[in-house]
Amino acid sequence: MAPADELFPRTRTVLGPGAVHLPHWLTPEEQLRLVAACRAWARPPAGLRLVRTPGGGAMTARQFCLGWHWYPYGYARTVVDGDGAPVKPMPAALAELGRGAAEAAGHTVGEAYDIALVNFYDADARMGMHRDSDEKSDAPVVSLSLGDTGVFRFGNTRTRTKPYTDVELRSGDLVVFGGPSRLAYHGVPRVLPGTAPPELGLTGRLNITLRVSGLG
Numbered sequence: 001m002a003p004a005d006e007l008f009p010r011t012r013t014v015l016g017p018g019a020v021h022l023p024h025w026l027t028p029e030e031q032l033r034l035v036a037a038c039r040a041w042a043r044p045p046a047g048l049r050l051v052r053t054p055g056g057g058a059m060t061a062r063q064f065c066l067g068w069h070w071y072p073y074g075y076a077r078t079v080v081d082g083d084g085a086p087v088k089p090m091p092a093a094l095a096e097l098g099r100g101a102a103e104a105a106g107h108t109v110g111e112a113y114d115i116a117l118v119n120f121y122d123a124d125a126r127m128g129m130h131r132d133s134d135e136k137s138d139a140p141v142v143s144l145s146l147g148d149t150g151v152f153r154f155g156n157t158r159t160r161t162k163p164y165t166d167v168e169l170r171s172g173d174l175v176v177f178g179g180p181s182r183l184a185y186h187g188v189p190r191v192l193p194g195t196a197p198p199e200l201g202l203t204g205r206l207n208i209t210l211r212v213s214g215l216g
Contacts, residue, residue: 015154015165018140018179020105025174026144028199034208035146035200037091038118041066045085048120052081060125061188061207066090066116068213073134075115075215090114098210101142105176109139113210121150121205123193129153129160129185137214140178145169146206147196155185171197 010023026034042048042064051059053072067090068075078086090113098113115135119127132141143152152175155164166189169175177184188207196202 013167015167015175016156016177016181016184018107019154019177019181019184020175021167021169022104022174022176023170024172025101025104026146026172028172028197031146031172031197031200034144035202035206038146038206038208041088041118042120045083046079046087049079049082059127061119061121061127062125063117063119065118066094067114068215070115070117070134075134075213090116094208094210097144098142101144101174101210102140102176102178104174105140105178107140107176107178109212111137111139111212111214113139113142113212115211115213117209117211119207119209121148121188121191121207123148123191123204125188125191125205127188129155129187131157131183131185132209132211133183135211135213135215137212138178138182139212139214140176140182142210143169143175143177144208144210145173145175146171146208147200147202148205149192149195150188150205150207151190151192153187153189157181157183157185160185168192170195171200
């Protein structure tokens with residue numbers, strides 16, 4: 001539901017075939033609960049970490065995982081590129097939230113969401129154009145935004161370059177991409193500091209990405 005003070009209410013937008021942006025999908029109460037949960041999940045062991053690429057670089061957004069641990073470019077049950085601890089389990093309520101989000105975007109999912117990648121962006125963090133291609137399932141990807149607004153760049157399945165669409169994702173927004181857009185390139189070129197709802201008590205942006213692994 002759009003805030004009462006929004007002059008031009010944002011509406012459901014199709015970003016591509018099978019890709020949808022639903023503004024204000026999470027209620028303020030759901031956002032508060034998810035932020036509190038993320039703070040607990042982010043604590044060690046298997047907590048928030050800096051992700052290093054095979055080339056020796058580091059992602060500017062920090063990350064933790066639930067269900068399966070992602071590392072470039074695969075999945076494991078332990079934090080193989082961190083403290084080695086077992087990954088925290090995927091909460092059933094979060095898996096169900098993923099299914100409901102996919103259905104709200106018009107997708108039917110026969111498998112349970114069993115991966116959550118949670119990225120934390122401070123004011124200087126970015127995410128380059130990439131595809132979510134390490135899963136064995138073609139179930140749609142669910143992306144939930146909390147805190148500061150992020151500029152989300154949604155591209156095509158062929159190249160990291162244009163054509164792409166930039167859309168502002170505010171706290172509570174949902175993006176789902178599946179079907180022909182399941183392997184579309186996407187990224188976050190910038191975050192808009194100081195735009196988080198004050199009641200969240202959050203400085204920065206949290207992005208919860210839910211996936212179906214297909215790994216059994």
